[in-house]
Structures are given as C-alpha cells and as structure tokens.
Amino acid sequence: MLKIKDLHANIKGKEILRGINLEIKAGEVHAIMGPNGSGKSTLAAVLAGREIFEVTHGEVTFNDKNLLELSPEDRSREGLFLGFQYPIEIPGVSMVNFMKAAVNEQRKHRGLEQLSPADFLKMMREKKELVEIDSALTNRSVNEGFSGGEKKKNEIFQMAMLDPKLSILDETDSGLDIDALRIVANGVNKLKTANNASIVITHYQRLLDYIVPDHVHILYNGRIVKSAGKELALELEEKGYDWIKNGE
Amino acid sequence: MSKTTTISVKEELVDLYLSNLDLITDRSSAILNRGRQAAIENFNLLGLPEAKSEKYKYSKIEPLFTQDLEKYFTPKDITFKIDDIFRCDIPEIGTDLALVLNGFYLPKGDKLKKLDNGVIYGSLAEASVKYPEIVSKHYNTIADNTSEGLVALNTAFIQDGVFIYIPKGVEMDRPIQIINLMMSDENLFVQYRNLVVMEESSKASIVICDHTLSVQKFLSNVVTEVVAKPNSNLELIKMQNEHNDSAQLSHTYVHQQRDSKVTTNTISLHGGFIRNNLNVLLDDVGCENNSYGLHLTDRTQHIDNYSFIDHAKPNCTSNELFKGIMDDQATGAFNGRILVRRDAQQTQAFQSNNNLLLTADAKMNTKPQLEIYADDVKCSHGATVGQLDMEAKFYMQARGIGEKEAKLLLMIGFAHDVVKKISIEPLRVRIDELVDKRLRGELSRCHNCPMHCC
Ligand SMILES: Nc1ncnc2c1ncn2[C@@H]1O[C@H](COP(=O)(O)OP(=O)(O)OP(=O)(O)O)[C@@H](O)[C@H]1O
Ligand SMILES: [Mg+2]
Numbered sequence: 001m002l003k004i005k006d007l008h009a010n011i012k013g014k015e016i017l018r019g020i021n022l023e024i025k026a027g028e029v030h031a032i033m034g035p036n037g038s039g040k041s042t043l044a045a046v047l048a049g050r051e052i053f054e055v056t057h058g059e060v061t062f063n064d065k066n067l068l069e070l071s072p073e074d075r076s077r078e079g080l081f082l083g084f085q086y087p088i089e090i091p092g093v094s095m096v097n098f099m100k101a102a103v104n105e106q107r108k109h110r111g112l113e114q115l116s117p118a119d120f121l122k123m124m125r126e127k128k129e130l131v132e133i134d135s136a137l138t139n140r141s142v143n144e145g146f147s148g149g150e151k152k153k154n155e156i157f158q159m160a161m162l163d164p165k166l167s168i169l170d171e172t173d174s175g176l177d178i179d180a181l182r183i184v185a186n187g188v189n190k191l192k193t194a195n196n197a198s199i200v201i202t203h204y205q206r207l208l209d210y211i212v213p214d215h216v217h218i219l220y221n222g223r224i225v226k227s228a229g230k231e232l233a234l235e236l237e238e239k240g241y242d243w244i245k246n247g248e
Numbered sequence: 249m250s251k252t253t254t255i256s257v258k259e260e261l262v263d264l265y266l267s268n269l270d271l272i273t274d275r276s277s278a279i280l281n282r283g284r285q286a287a288i289e290n291f292n293l294l295g296l297p298e299a300k301s302e303k304y305k306y307s308k309i310e311p312l313f314t315q316d317l318e319k320y321f322t323p324k325d326i327t328f329k330i331d332d333i334f335r336c337d338i339p340e341i342g343t344d345l346a347l348v349l350n351g352f353y354l355p356k357g358d359k360l361k362k363l364d365n366g367v368i369y370g371s372l373a374e375a376s377v378k379y380p381e382i383v384s385k386h387y388n389t390i391a392d393n394t395s396e397g398l399v400a401l402n403t404a405f406i407q408d409g410v411f412i413y414i415p416k417g418v419e420m421d422r423p424i425q426i427i428n429l430m431m432s433d434e435n436l437f438v439q440y441r442n443l444v445v446m447e448e449s450s451k452a453s454i455v456i457c458d459h460t461l462s463v464q465k466f467l468s469n470v471v472t473e474v475v476a477k478p479n480s481n482l483e484l485i486k487m488q489n490e491h492n493d494s495a496q497l498s499h500t501y502v503h504q505q506r507d508s509k510v511t512t513n514t515i516s517l518h519g520g521f522i523r524n525n526l527n528v529l530l531d532d533v534g535c536e537n538n539s540y541g542l543h544l545t546d547r548t549q550h551i552d553n554y555s556f557i558d559h560a561k562p563n564c565t566s567n568e569l570f571k572g573i574m575d576d577q578a579t580g581a582f583n584g585r586i587l588v589r590r591d592a593q594q595t596q597a598f599q600s601n602n603n604l605l606l607t608a609d610a611k612m613n614t615k616p617q618l619e620i621y622a623d624d625v626k627c628s629h630g631a632t633v634g635q636l637d638m639e640a641k642f643y644m645q646a647r648g649i650g651e652k653e654a655k656l657l658l659m660i661g662f663a664h665d666v667v668k669k670i671s672i673e674p675l676r677v678r679i680d681e682l683v684d685k686r687l688r689g690e691l692s693r694c695h696n697c698p699m700h701c702c
Pocket of ligand 2: 040085170171
C-alpha cells in the first residue's frame, strides 16, 4: 500500500529525515516509536503533504501512485489520513460544515453522489457513537476550546467519517485519560479491515496493548534504526532509548 | 492647488443650496426647514472633510464631489416595477417595509403607517407634518452639525428619509426593514435623513439595506439619528450592497438614555467607497452598546469605519467588534475612538478590530484611540492585520478539502464572528449565505439581495 524509499526531508535547510525506508501492506498495523525530536511527526507531515518540509531525496508510492506529486487534499482523497499530534483550532468553522465539506469532497473524488443532509447527519451520529464523542462538541467550531483529550477523540471521529485506507495517528494517545484511551483504541480497532492499514506513532506501550501492532519501528535521528515485532515496544518500555542512542 | 478646489467644491454646494432654496423649503415642513440656515452656515465654515484632518486621513472625500453628479430636489420619476422589488420580505419573519428611492420615501400605500400597537413608520417629511410634536422634539437634536461638515450639508439639504417611532412599552415582534434604492439614468448625488425614536421600554429591530439598481455613479450622504430612551432596546442592522461606482457617506448618531441597549451591526458587503461614521453617546447610567461591523472589500474598493463611543456617565458597557477581509488592491481603515469621561466610573469598554489581507497589495490601517479620564474602568482594545492561517488551511486540506474551498471556509468562519451577533435567526442565516456568495465571487451586482428585495 505504502512504499517509502530513502526519503530525505529538510526544514529551513536543516535535514530532519535522513533516509527513511518503510513498506506497509494492507491489513497491517505499524507502530513508530522514538525519542522526542527524532522526526516522527515530520515523517507524518511529509506524507500528508505539508509544504514547509522540503523533500530532497527519495520516493513514496501510495497504492501505486507517486504520493509526493499529489496535493495534500488529493492525498487525503486517495485515502491517506493524518491524525494530528496537535489538532488545529479553526474558529468560526463549525464541525458540521467542516465535515460536510470533507466528506463530500471525498465522495466527489470517488465518483459518488453528495450525501443528503439527512444521510450526512445520520452518518455523523453513527460515527460519533463509535468514538463516544459528545454531541455538543460537533456543534462547535473545529477544535475550538476542545480539551486536549477531546481534540484527540475528534481526530478519530474524523477518521471514522472519512474511512481512509491508510491512517497515520500521531500520538493520538497522549493526553487521553484511561477510559478515553480505551475508547479511542477500540474505535481504531473497529475501523480496521483487511483492506486498510495504520501507522501509530506513540511513546507508550500502553496504547499497543489495545492496538496490537504487526511491526514496531524505532525512528532516531531521522532514520529507522530498528524494526521488529510487538515485543520491541515492551523492550523499549523497560530499557528506554539509551541503548539505541549509544548503539549508533 | 488642492486648496482652490476645496473652496470651489464648497462654494458650488453652497450655491446649489441657495439657488434651490425655494424648491427645498417649499416642499418641506417648518421642522425640517428650521435648522437649514444654521447648517449651511456651518457647512460654509467647515467645508468638506480634508485629507489633512486626522479623522479623514485615509479617505479622500472631496474627489467624490467633483464627479459630475445630478441633484434633484423633487423626486424624479423612475419607471420600474415596484412589484419586482416587493417579491421581498425576509421569509419566515416578514418585515414591515419602508422604501426610499434616491433619497425620497416611496410609498407602497400610505406615506406613513401606524400599526395597531402605535408604531409609526414611513416618510420623515410626512411624519414632520402629521406628528410634528414627536419629530420636532427629536429631529436634528443629536446629529453633530457644528464639527462635521458632511452632517451640516445633509441638514441643509435633506427633504425626506425614514421615520420610525416605537411607543412606550411596545415590543416589536418583527423587524422593520428600510430599503434604500439608488436607481437612475444619470449619475446622482443624494442626501436623506432617518430618524428613529425608541420610547421608554420599547424594543425593536431595524434592518437597513442599501442597494444600487442601475450602473450609474452614485454618491449618498446619509444621516441617521437614533434616540434610545430609558430601558429601550434596539438592534440596528445595516447592509451595504452597492456597486463599485457608488460612494456612500453614512453618519449614524445614537443617543442612549438610562439602561438602554443599542446594538448596531454594519455589514459592508459591497461598495466602491464606503465611509461609515458611528457616534454613540452613553448619556446615563446602565447603558449597553454593541457596535459590530464586517466588511468584505476587494478590487479597488475602499472602506473606512470610524466609531466614537462616548462614555459620559458611570456604569455603562460598550463592546465593539469590527472585522474585515481585504482582497486584491482594496484599501481600508478603522478608527475606533473611545472616550471615558471623568464621571464615567465603572465603565467597561471593549474594542477589537481584526483584518484579513488576502493579497500583498491590499492595505488596512487600524487605529484604536482610547481616552480615559476615569480611574475605575475596564477597557481593552486589540487590533490585528493578518493573513489566513496556513496551519488551519493545511488541516482542512488534510481532510480532502481543496485549497480554494479551505480558504473560503476560513474566510467565512472569520466573517461569521460578526454575523452571528445578529439576533434574528432567519436574517442571520440569510446574511451568512450572502457573505458566502460574496466571498465566492457570485455576488458582483446587488441583484441577489438576501432579503430578495431586488
Ligand atoms: N516548523 C519547524 N521549524 C523548525 N524545526 C522544526 C519544525 N518542525 C520540526 N522541526 C524540528 O524537526 C525535528 C523533528 O521534529 P518532529 O516534530 O518530527 O519530532 P517528533 O519525533 O515528532 O518528536 P515528539 O516525540 O516530541 O513529537 C525537531 O528537531 C524539530 O525541532
Ligand atoms: Mg511528534
């Protein structure tokens, strides 16, 4: 589904990604872990098409398309979803209008009719239940005044609405209380099929108790320095990152 | 060089007054004629606002008057189907309508209506004849003829406009709508006058819509006086929707008495040149004033909002929120003056002015001006001039929303902050739709008025 080959990216002339290689197949869950500032969010942002990062080298194919050539919106329409580490507040734009615009653009891209207002509201209701998000939240402006946890839940809600092929969840677990963590993880699990895949970026093994990864990668200093099965996360929890950093 | 032009424009206007004096006064009541002489003398002293005056620094008024414009002192016959206009009314609420064409009240039936609850609305000229005691008591009592040349000019010339009277204790359950139409086969300069009297404990909403219906050049100089008596509550919404060759100078004077509440919301949707002066006097304790404004300005359009909130007495609150979106080469200014006089303890006065510039060529000048002479007050002001939030734009794109649409949603969201202050829901929804259309570029002419008036 996603193939990343020797990806390098800069911000303001500073190289952050320094040769990433990664392949993700349908049905898989990959976890990416790594110390602060190692480039995890940068990788997510580059995949989603954030212009402030400059790709200097490498290739990314997403379902046989050259991902790097697509605009951010086309990447999303092709089925890529980024759950933001820091979701953005958009004052004045209601969740309902925001989601309506997003869902309908996605449908247009897939050659589907626009949803009727009734069908759209029905869909909103169903997906809201999935992540147990308070109705009052979706009547407000996008993320405006949402608590940290509410913002994260809202990311998963949007993911449910858009039904992506590949979702990249950047620290969706941080800031969640224990119940919310379970709800969010369950939501992600319910959305999982044999045809979609996800990348979960996290610092904590705890999330991976719920969302069990097929592969765990350690990103350090702009490179994936170690990949293994889910046991790697347990090892990190125990030993920290020093052995990785020193091993370099 | 410019000095000589100033003198000649001023002299021309004074001459125009003198040579049409009979025509102007013969058709007007004594009440309207009363202040003319003093007004023209004031105008002769003051002249038009000059660019070197701080208050008009960003808006050149004089060139507007050197255009070749016709002036009429009797209503000019215009053939147009009035029914086309009156497909109108805001659905779901219905409004009481007052129509002004080129500065003269245009009756659909009677020139003046009196509703069962005692509310009177219609032609100001007619009201000054039929209800001289009410008009006489309030007309030209709060407009500033002594320092504002344009107001003096208006007082000297005006013959008509709209009069609205809400009697003591009456609460209107639907808005009164004033539609000002400009339509002519010649370039035109018009002046008219509105007077709103809110008696004690009355409540009303008034919607004023300004439209141009033909392509000619128009210049209008309009004064609106609002008297809000104790405990009254008025919401005054102004929709400016004129074409690029139009210029509007509007002066609104609000006099608030004890415990009154007045909310004005000026939506400048479209217009070649707009200068809005809003003057609010909080003249007794317990008043609340909300002054809101939104402008969507593009191409070579110019907008200038000036507001003056005078906290003369203790314990009053004022909230100001003005927002603007500027595209292309548009230019604009905001000057918000707040005066808290020495007696006005426990004043709360808040002001913010936020602007979005969509291009590097668009320009906005914003200037808060707080003068505080009392010590126990809570005041704040803030002004921003910025671009669209790129992070928010990316967030939307990451959900599949195209770049153009994402920008539009952000602009609509920005504008909605002001629109949401409108308390009448169907009207709010309409104006939201209009703003949406305007930002999408689907509203270049005024023919898609939200009120379906035209
Ligand atoms: N907009 C930016 N301007 C300058 N430097 C940036 C910018 N964004 C990221 N960086 C730098 O890139 C590096 C990688 O940051 P990134 O956010 O990808 O790390 P991360 O692995 O997600 O860290 P964390 O675990 O703390 O979320 C950091 O050194 C960071 O300071
Ligand atoms: Mg990060």
